Amino acid sequence: MKKTVLAFSRVTPDMVERLEQDFEVIVPHPKHGDIAAQFNDALPHAHGLIGAGRPLGEKQLAGAGKLEVVSSVSVGYDNYDVAYLSSRGILLTNTPDVLTESTADLGFALIMSSARRVAELDAWTKAGNWKASVGAEQFGTDVFGKTLGIVGMGNIGAAVARRGRLGFNMNILYSGNSRKTALEQELGAQMRSLEQLLAEADFVCLVVPLSDKTRHLISHAQLKMMKPGAILVNISRGPVVDEAALIEALRNNTIRGAGLDVYEKEPLAESPLWQLPNAVTLPHIGSATSETRQAMAWRAMDNLTAALKGQRPQDLVNPQAFKG
Structure with a gap:
């Protein structure tokens, strides 16, 4: 059975298509109702999260019992409670260098x-x-x-x-x-x-x-x-x-x-x-070029895929959480 990936932002159709080769992918969409509600409904089923910009800590992830990795499409990770993720053995990855x-x-x-x-x-x-x-x-x-x-x-x-x-x-x-x-x-x-x-x-x-x-x-x-x-x-x-x-x-x-x-x-x-x-x-556009955002997306997907296959991701923020 394929593991489930829940996307929460910065996910393009090309990314979904690639991820679907290995995983079940859930992408909340405005046409299907409230985005936050869709995210919370899917969270208990998610083995991996991919995206950027959403604060994630104990309050947001208490119901994510299957979660193994959060793959952030960003360099900064101040939106994430690293200590909490590490305490649960949840890997956190980011996308340095490419931007x-x-x-x-x-x-x-x-x-x-x-x-x-x-x-x-x-x-x-x-x-x-x-x-x-x-x-x-x-x-x-x-x-x-x-x-x-x-x-x-x-x-x-x-x-x-x-x-x-x-x-x-x-x-x-x-x-x-x-x-x-x-x-x-x-x-x-x-x-x-x-x-x-x-x-x-x-x-x-x-x-x-x-x-x-x-x-x-x-x-x-x-x-x-x-x-x-x-x-x-x-x-x-x-x-x-x-x-x-x-x-x-x-x-x-x-x-x-x-x-x-x-x-x-x-x-x-x-x-x-x-x-x-x-x-x-300016509206926070440091990495906002088509070339860089694509490179970040691919790097984030590589990190996510490695983690969900039990491998050490290239860009691991909290190595203490890796048990491989």
């Missing part, structure tokens, strides 16, 4: 857009305000040759740093838990404490995972440490930044601007950020 370059592209796009006021001046032009040659009120700031500070020099942070150093001759600073000697040699990167980095960098790019330690890592005090002309870019997780503090800093011109792809509450239904011309706001 590194796409997310780094997006991070640098936010740097460029914020510095040169791309979104703001696009709206200004379309509103019919371009009557003559632009003046100082429309000027942006250079990126080339400036100092880029990376908070969290993992794979994505390193990819952003390479774009800055090799493409724009930027000086690279970084802060984190460990020294990156290879990147120091490759890019001339210099390690700093967070406080030093904030004081020196013209652009600060956040690329850290969300944890108790990094929640509100950037708040009132840290924003005041930044240069008045500096720009903050967040492509990590929304709660890494104290959003109220950032809004205040942008309103008061404590910093020059911000480029944001993530927020404390998503989707961003309404926000004071929308009224701030020095904030670029």
Whole structure:
């Protein structure tokens, strides 16, 4: 008898077709009624879950008696209660690496857009305000040759740093838990404490995972440490930044601007950020290219399939739960 896989988001017809070669697949659909009710009804039968974005812990999974694996189509896994999953022997997998370059592209796009006021001046032009040659009120700031500070020099942070150093001759600073000697040699990167980095960098790019330690890592005090002309870019997780503090800093011109792809509450239904011309706001699209999302989907399916066949998945978040 085939095992049952329950999909909960980011699952395409191609994915379903592939999964159906080995498993019974249940995909909740709006045409069949309430999505949450369909998910809860199917949960007791599921050996595996695949998708992204749904919080999953003891409250949501208490009735999932057959569950063996949660395969997340994402790099971040802060939506999942890892300790609870591990206590039940449920494997959790994610999809690292495959979205590194796409997310780094997006991070640098936010740097460029914020510095040169791309979104703001696009709206200004379309509103019919371009009557003559632009003046100082429309000027942006250079990126080339400036100092880029990376908070969290993992794979994505390193990819952003390479774009800055090799493409724009930027000086690279970084802060984190460990020294990156290879990147120091490759890019001339210099390690700093967070406080030093904030004081020196013209652009600060956040690329850290969300944890108790990094929640509100950037708040009132840290924003005041930044240069008045500096720009903050967040492509990590929304709660890494104290959003109220950032809004205040942008309103008061404590910093020059911000480029944001993530927020404390998503989707961003309404926000004071929308009224701030020095904030670029994107709808969490770091990995949102067709090529990258397909690669993530295939990686997630490989992880799911391995787990349900009793094999160790390639991308196992909680190895302590694997009993193979």
